[in-house]
Amino acid sequence: MNRPKQKNAGIGVGYVTIMIIFATLCLTVFAVLSFHAAGSNDALNDRAGEYLKEYYEADTRAKEILCRLDEIADSSRNSLFFAESFEEGAGEIEGVSVKNVNGGISAEYSVAINERQNIFVSITFFETNKEYQINVWQTGTNSFEDEPGLNVWDGTF
Amino acid sequence: MNISNKRPLNLFFIEIIIALLFFSISGAVILSVFAGADRRSHKSELLESVMVYSQSIAEVYAVSGNADETLKTVEKECGRLDESIELSKFEEKTENTAGTLSKLTLRFTEDGEEIYKFTCSAYIQNGGNNEQT
Amino acid sequence: MKNYKNTSDTITTVGSMLLFLLVAVCMMMIIAAAAGSYSRISDNYETNFTASSSIRYISNKIKSSDKVEILNNGMVLENGGTANIIYYSDGGLYEKTVTAGTDYEISGGEKIFEINGVDISDNADYYKVTVNVSGEEYSALIGKGT
Numbered sequence: 245m246n247r248p249k250q251k252n253a254g255i256g257v258g259y260v261t262i263m264i265i266f267a268t269l270c271l272t273v274f275a276v277l278s279f280h281a282a283g284s285n286d287a288l289n290d291r292a293g294e295y296l297k298e299y300y301e302a303d304t305r306a307k308e309i310l311c312r313l314d315e316i317a318d319s320s321r322n323s324l325f326f327a328e329s330f331e332e333g334a335g336e337i338e339g340v341s342v343k344n345v346n347g348g349i350s351a352e353y354s355v356a357i358n359e360r361q362n363i364f365v366s367i368t369f370f371e372t373n374k375e376y377q378i379n380v381w382q383t384g385t386n387s388f389e390d391e392p393g394l395n396v397w398d399g400t401f
Numbered sequence: 402m403n404i405s406n407k408r409p410l411n412l413f414f415i416e417i418i419i420a421l422l423f424f425s426i427s428g429a430v431i432l433s434v435f436a437g438a439d440r441r442s443h444k445s446e447l448l449e450s451v452m453v454y455s456q457s458i459a460e461v462y463a464v465s466g467n468a469d470e471t472l473k474t475v476e477k478e479c480g481r482l483d484e485s486i487e488l489s490k491f492e493e494k495t496e497n498t499a500g501t502l503s504k505l506t507l508r509f510t511e512d513g514e515e516i517y518k519f520t521c522s523a524y525i526q527n528g529g530n531n532e533q534t
Numbered sequence: 535m536k537n538y539k540n541t542s543d544t545i546t547t548v549g550s551m552l553l554f555l556l557v558a559v560c561m562m563m564i565i566a567a568a569a570g571s572y573s574r575i576s577d578n579y580e581t582n583f584t585a586s587s588s589i590r591y592i593s594n595k596i597k598s599s600d601k602v603e604i605l606n607n608g609m610v611l612e613n614g615g616t617a618n619i620i621y622y623s624d625g626g627l628y629e630k631t632v633t634a635g636t637d638y639e640i641s642g643g644e645k646i647f648e649i650n651g652v653d654i655s656d657n658a659d660y661y662k663v664t665v666n667v668s669g670e671e672y673s674a675l676i677g678k679g680t
Binding site: 255257258260261263264267268271272274275276278279281282283285286288289290292293296297300301303304307308310311314315317318319374375376 | 413416427428431435438439441442452455456495497498499500502504519
């Protein structure tokens with residue numbers, strides 16, 4: 245009569261195994277999710293870091309061109325014909341286009357940041373004033389010029 | 402009679418020992434995954450702050466063209482970086498008749514390991530200010 | 535003899551139950567610690583993503599605009615004939631696009647990030663953008679011109 249009672253009194257075989265398997269599964273799920281979240285954050289930061297590097301590399305290239313143009317403008321002021329001398333000098337730099345504006349010459353060029361984006365630069369160099377004027381120093385997409393404007397409400401019905 | 406009474410208890414202990422052994426082995430693997438995730442998370446956090454800091458440095462440097470002055474301004478405006486991060490800088494200046502082109506390379510390290518490195522630049526005219534319309 | 539056996543059985547039963555309970559509690563604690571660790575990493579990811587993305591977003595908008603005007607709790611970025619109004623309101627960073635030159639009203643925009651505050655100030659050579667995400671402040675300087 246005592247035997248069945250004694251058998252049921254303790255913890256049955258299998259409960260601990262089930263509990264451990266459940267705990268291991270929970271921990272595995274949390275570990276994988278944590279690793280995935282950290283990995284996503286890492287990948288996102290790597291991409292952002294790469295873009296930052298690309299942007300400032302392009303910015304540096306744009307400043308190198310600005311430096312050369314300013315030097316050309318400086319030497320052109322000493323020549324008899326500022327515009328012609330500047331155009332000739334600027335023509336040697338790839339991708340730079342120049343046009344005459346009131347009191348000086350405007351130089352325009354763009355430097356690629358990556359496949360999709362560029363830095364667009366427009367600077368005016370004056371014949372009499374040593375200081376140049378930055379009209380545009382902007383980032384934009386490659387199709388910047390062709391992009392249609394946004395259709396926004398103009399305030400009229 | 403004695404043997405049959407002890408049997409369930411012995412089985413329970415054998416089971417618990419085997420289960421804990423299995424758990425300790427899998428726990429070690431899971432713990433290393435957690436440690437890896439934590440390391441990556443910490444690295445990301447540092448990289449994040451370093452990138453925002455770098456961008457601020459580049460933006461101020463573009464106007465001042467002076468590395469020391471730039472670092473002081475950024476530290477004043479954006480606060481200090483984590484103490485574990487070391488910043489080393491290398492400045493290169495190229496002068497011509499019109500102005501000076503400066504390039505500043507920044508290298509951020511933690512315990513000797515490089516976190517981020519990038520180069521920014523500034524062009525400052527001789528005695529002139531660059532104005533934007 | 536019978537009493538001794540009964541007492542012994544009771545002790546071993548209670549002992550094994552206590553052992554089971556101990557293992558169960560340990561497992562619960564370990565699972566709670568793992569959940570806490572995951573939650574911390576996930577929150578960290580969320581905060582970092584929101585802070586850096588909002589700063590980068592504002593920075594890119596400033597860099598690609600012709601004219602910047604600072605408003606209370608926001609800014610107006612004019613580009614060609616359009617103007618983007620980026621402002622903080624009601625627990626989020628909002629943006630709306632209007633025709634340039636109209637009245638710039640800080641309302642009716644679309645929520646782009648969930649943040650706790652933004653402060654944009656105009657210093658002589660740069661803009662200072664401070665974003666508050668989950669009580670933590672992240673600041674960045676964005677230059678004017680080049």
